[in-house]
Amino acid sequence: MKESSNKQWRPFTANCCSAKDQTIFGNFSRCRPSKTELSKNIAPLPSFRKLSFSDVSRSSSMRIDEDLAGCLGPDLYDFQLSELRAITHNFCSNYLLGEGGFGTVHKGYIDENFRQGLKAQPVAVKLLDIEGLQGHREWLAEVIFLGQLRHPNLVKLIGYCCEDEERLLVYEFMPRGSLENHLFKRISLSLAWSTRLKIAIGAAKGLAFLHSAETPVIYRDFKTSNVLLDSDFTAKLSDFGLAKMGPEGSDTHVTTRVMGTYGYAAPEYVSTGHLTIKSDVYSFGVVLLELLTGRRAMDKSRGKTEQNLIDWAKPYLNSSRRLRYIIDPRLAGQYSVKGAKQIGLLALQCISVNPKDRPKMPAILETLEALQQYKDMAVTCGQWPPSPKSKARNGVSTQMRLQARQNK
Numbered sequence: 455m456k457e458s459s460n461k462q463w464r465p466f467t468a469n470c471c472s473a474k475d476q477t478i479f480g481n482f483s484r485c486r487p488s489k490t491e492l493s494k495n496i497a498p499l500p501s502f503r504k505l506s507f508s509d510v511s512r513s514s515s516m517r518i519d520e521d522l523a524g525c526l527g528p529d530l531y532d533f534q535l536s537e538l539r540a541i542t543h544n545f546c547s548n549y550l551l552g553e554g555g556f557g558t559v560h561k562g563y564i565d566e567n568f569r570q571g572l573k574a575q576p577v578a579v580k581l582l583d584i585e586g587l588q589g590h591r592e593w594l595a596e597v598i599f600l601g602q603l604r605h606p607n608l609v610k611l612i613g614y615c616c617e618d619e620e621r622l623l624v625y626e627f628m629p630r631g632s633l634e635n636h637l638f639k640r641i642s643l644s645l646a647w648s649t650r651l652k653i654a655i656g657a658a659k660g661l662a663f664l665h666s667a668e669t670p671v672i673y674r675d676f677k678t679s680n681v682l683l684d685s686d687f688t689a690k691l692s693d694f695g696l697a698k699m700g701p702e703g704s705d706t707h708v709t710t711r712v713m714g715t716y717g718y719a720a721p722e723y724v725s726t727g728h729l730t731i732k733s734d735v736y737s738f739g740v741v742l743l744e745l746l747t748g749r750r751a752m753d754k755s756r757g758k759t760e761q762n763l764i765d766w767a768k769p770y771l772n773s774s775r776r777l778r779y780i781i782d783p784r785l786a787g788q789y790s791v792k793g794a795k796q797i798g799l800l801a802l803q804c805i806s807v808n809p810k811d812r813p814k815m816p817a818i819l820e821t822l823e824a825l826q827q828y829k830d831m832a833v834t835c836g837q838w839p840p841s842p843k844s845k846a847r848n849g850v851s852t853q854m855r856l857q858a859r860q861n862k
């Protein structure tokens with residue numbers, strides 16, 4: 455771990471895309487109060503109901519510990535850096551669980567004597583990369599949102615740490631890691647069809663819950679690396695660093711700086727900065743396509759026409775006959791033909807260019823739940839393998855590609 459330096463928080467303006475995970479940061483002004491500002495105790499934190507992201511970003515001076523503790527309740531712990539250092543073996547790389555735009559995530563173990571009332575358990579500790587693009591603002595958003603929202607499909611935040619420049623978050627440990635690792639890392643076994651459906655349903659429940667509040671919460675960074683999996687593959691949303699309160703009353707959208715991840719962010723949000731719950735629905739559609747095809751939303755290692763998953767898959771989604779050519783070959787035909795057809799159509803609706811044409815999360819959830827009954831596996835229906843020619847180019851035969859293009 456990096457030693458804390460004595461340098462002041464620098465205001466930072468960027469309009470760039472980080473190479474690591476292609477995160478979009480439009481005119482991102484980093485909000486890290488200086489040590490002196492932190493200790494001034496000027497502006498109290500707004501309560502969750504009244505909180506908007508701009509409340510957080512406007513407050514360059516804010517009380518941290520007392521006010522957070524006051525508004526977040528007793529089951530969220532305020533840890534010391536030395537405690538978190540100890541349980542993660544000084545953030546040793548052997549205990550590294552993952553890494554994202556905020557920083558690294560390490561496994562640690564809390565024993566029964568750690569804090570009164572806190573049960574012995576493994577935890578995941580996320581440590582801010584002080585040199586990175588994210589900072590206090592994202593940390594605070596996570597504490598405020600996850601610290602107050604409790605749902606079986608949201609990861610549980612156990613506590614936080616704010617010492618000098620250091621910002622850390624402590625979550626329940628998710629034994630199966632991220633959906634990204636299962637779907638795209640070749641070391642893991644391929645996810646079964648029913649498991650993919652279960653994960654999609656769990657994630658849809660999480661988003662539906664966020665959207666259902668009187669003032670909805672827009673998650674804004676829905677993607678496979680932010681969907682974590684419990685031991686039984688229950689999906690839980692994590693990483694609320696970019697979450698934002700949605701529009702209130704008759705307002706249709708909130709306008710924000712464009713932030714999120716290329717390949718997942720809704721086109722109207724990228725072009726106008728107008729954010730709605732339908733922006734999350736678009737990203738959900740992209741993840742549905744990733745579950746269906748086993749391909750990444752954006753994959754620079756592929757040929758030009760196949761780098762963007764949506765552009766590549768769209769022509770195949772509205773026909774089960776064509777759809778089979780883009781289904782994840784790792785499923786080896788062990789998928790429901792009817793189910794895949796419905797998911798293809800659902801994904802197509804979710805990625806509609808006009809946000810009004812995208813369904814709402816409860817309707818999506820209903821559709822997905824109905825698909826669990828289908829047992830018509832492609833391999834037993836004679837629909838797998840699709841055709842010998844399909845091996846020719848990434849599972850899509852020339853004939854099918856031409857046909858799909860004509861029907862575009």
Ligand SMILES: Nc1ncnc2c1ncn2[C@@H]1O[C@H](COP(=O)(O)OP(=O)(O)O)[C@@H](O)[C@H]1O
Pocket residue numbers: 551552553554555556557558559577578580609625626627628629631632634635679680682692693695
């Ligand atoms: N609670 C957890 N349990 C297990 N692994 C986790 C947990 N939280 C995060 N990870 C791993 O760390 C990665 C990055 O975490 P994330 O919260 O998305 O960080 P960032 O905000 O930097 O994107 C995840 O994709 C996952 O692989």
Ligand SMILES: [Mg+2]
Pocket residue numbers: 554555679680693
């Ligand atoms: Mg993340």
